[in-house]
Amino acid sequence: MRVLLVEDDALLGDGVQAGLQQSGYTVDWVRDGIAANLALNQETFDLLVLDLGLPKRDGLSVLRTLRARGSEIPVLVLTARDAVQDRVAGLDAGADDYLLKPFDLDELGARLRAISRRRAGRANPKLVYAGIELDPAGRCLTQDGVAVSVTARELVIFEALMNNVGRALSKERLEQALYGWDEGVESNAIEVHIHRLRKKLGRDLIRNVRGIGYLLPKSPNQQ
Ligand code: CA
Numbered sequence: 001m002r003v004l005l006v007e008d009d010a011l012l013g014d015g016v017q018a019g020l021q022q023s024g025y026t027v028d029w030v031r032d033g034i035a036a037n038l039a040l041n042q043e044t045f046d047l048l049v050l051d052l053g054l055p056k057r058d059g060l061s062v063l064r065t066l067r068a069r070g071s072e073i074p075v076l077v078l079t080a081r082d083a084v085q086d087r088v089a090g091l092d093a094g095a096d097d098y099l100l101k102p103f104d105l106d107e108l109g110a111r112l113r114a115i116s117r118r119r120a121g122r123a124n125p126k127l128v129y130a131g132i133e134l135d136p137a138g139r140c141l142t143q144d145g146v147a148v149s150v151t152a153r154e155l156v157i158f159e160a161l162m163n164n165v166g167r168a169l170s171k172e173r174l175e176q177a178l179y180g181w182d183e184g185v186e187s188n189a190i191e192v193h194i195h196r197l198r199k200k201l202g203r204d205l206i207r208n209v210r211g212i213g214y215l216l217p218k219s220p221n222q223q
Helices: 010-022 033-042 059-068 084-092 105-119 152-162 171-178 189-201
Strands: 002-006 026-030 047-051 075-079 097-100 127-129 132-135 140-143 146-148 207-209 213-215
Touching (some): 002 010, 026 033, 047 105, 075 084, 127 152, 152 189, 171 189, 171 213
Parallel strands (some): 002 026, 002 047, 047 075
Antiparallel strands (some): 127 132, 207 213
16 A cells, blocks of 8 residues: 655654554655645555645645646544644545554554445455455464465565455556655566466455456456
């Protein structure tokens, strides 16, 4: 999952970025409201963690612009101010949840998983597909109840596919899920990861859609 973090406090931003990366998220970090608008216009993210008090444009205005153009990205608002008004304004502007600073990184991770789940209309914290269960919190995977050893990157790719069953994801979209902007991507990295996932989970599980990308079909057994 690719997260955009918008936070002007260097120390806090650093901690949140490191914590989320450790939980398996890819994190892009910008530090003001204008950079946030630009990033949200140009790139695809799965989640937005948005500080309200920001230089150049405040977080509420970023959020209102985002919702006004129809974006449904799940948003968690961070606020240092203990004012009820801020939280109310954030939720009314389209935030899904909020956290007051200072907060615990484990709680941030749990809240992000919860808002992704709600957006996907799931109550089950695990992703389930064709006998495979992926635990987004524990970062592990089982097939027919047996643990399957996958790398962190394989897990990120499979998680993206499981979050989009029936929808083909392009190679670029999977690369984005895997890497931030500033990390180089090897040209065949996605193919290699898909190849290994097929070897571990079954050859016919992940389908190629010619000219588009990869998908998990809605009914796993259909050809
Ligand atoms: Ca701030």
